[in-house]
Amino acid sequence: MKRQDGRRPAHPWAVRLMHWIGVYAMGCMIFSGWEIYNASPSLPFLFPRWTGLGGWLGGALAWHLSAMWLLFADGLAYLIYGFASGHFRRDLAPPRAAALARDMAAALRFRLPHRAGHYNAVQRVLYAGVVLAIIAQVLTGLAIWKPVQFGWLTGLLGGYPFARGIHLAIMFGIAAFVVLHVTLVAIHPSTLKSMIVAVPAEREEGR
């Protein structure tokens, strides 16, 4: 690491900004998506009415087809930044199996240490996983928004009804991530601060 450890913020301002724009965009997508789902549920349940965004199907679609641009722009900016800045290589590279097993075991015993500015194996897997899930969600979304114009993509995803099912399934995956992520933040409240303001990263070795 070139920069002096103590001076580097745990999260650069660009990551913090894109994180919160992403939270807003994904929130719009999920809550309006629940309202859209409720118009024709493919599983034997409805999302509670009060969780929906948009008021009715047309409103929910207006939110969904508006927020998708924000999510797309934010996600694209994040991907470009992630590759160009070394953020992905440094922070989200897949951990070794041994490191993942060790950190996972520690996490399950609530003994996984958290050091500001450093990503343990569990975080690497979760964050890289949710980024991949959002990319997949954009693709399945395109497939069900434009099953004729992007017919090749819809075909690749098993046809319109199946792609719609995948779109719903990935939403559950992202929602599960959000629950886990917010729970972990609640256990380590200082991480919330470090995602809002510049908090110095901890040194490589020290705790």
Place this chain on the structure above:
Amino acid sequence: MTGASPRPAVRLGDISADLARLRRRGFLRRALSLGGLSLLTGCDLSTHSGVDAALEAMLRFDDRVQAALFDSQRMAETYPASAITHPFRFNAYYAEWQVRPTPDHWQLSVGGLVRDKSPWPLPALMALPQQSQITRHICIEGWSQIGQWRGIPLHRFLRRIGADLSARYVAFRCFDGYSTSIDMASALQSQTILALDFETRPLTPQWGAPLRLRIPTKLGFKSAKNLEAIEVTNKYPGGYWENQGYDWFAGV
């Protein structure tokens, strides 16, 4: 609603479609939910006029993107007869018992930017060359079903009546009170037909008798049933659902 009356004159089921329609006025009425509240903090929660305007603007932007993505050479997937959905689901802005039979002396009016405005009685339409398709009908609600329709390719009909093919819109008016409109490029796509048959039989009232639009490159609500008039125009015609907030282009 009159839930207290022991013998209500109107049953809830009978008017549910109308109630649903009344509920849909405005994007955001009754949208003050967890999602709405947490995401709209800072907005005027009493009117939402700014939010509505922003959403409207985004839908117009989406329309332009959709028009740009549309390629008239790209065909909607077609299926074998074995893939046809049975039973086929009825859908309209009203309940099935409210379906209107074809009026006596029905004929199709033609208007706007066309050379020949003479109306078309049914036998004249039936005498035109027909084309059959088995395609997927995708509802804006998300469900879909595969059906078979047969009818007159719209591009042929438009040429036949001398329509101005550089006009922007083709508008459809129906005798059940419904209306919709499509862009000229989609109207000229070869799978867009004025259907006379559903599966292998003439349309019955619930499937849009005597004549309906079938356009597999757009969401189901664009395939207007029970047609009575077609107009070629440069003035944005809107439509029943479009005027309430569904995106106008509605391409798939």
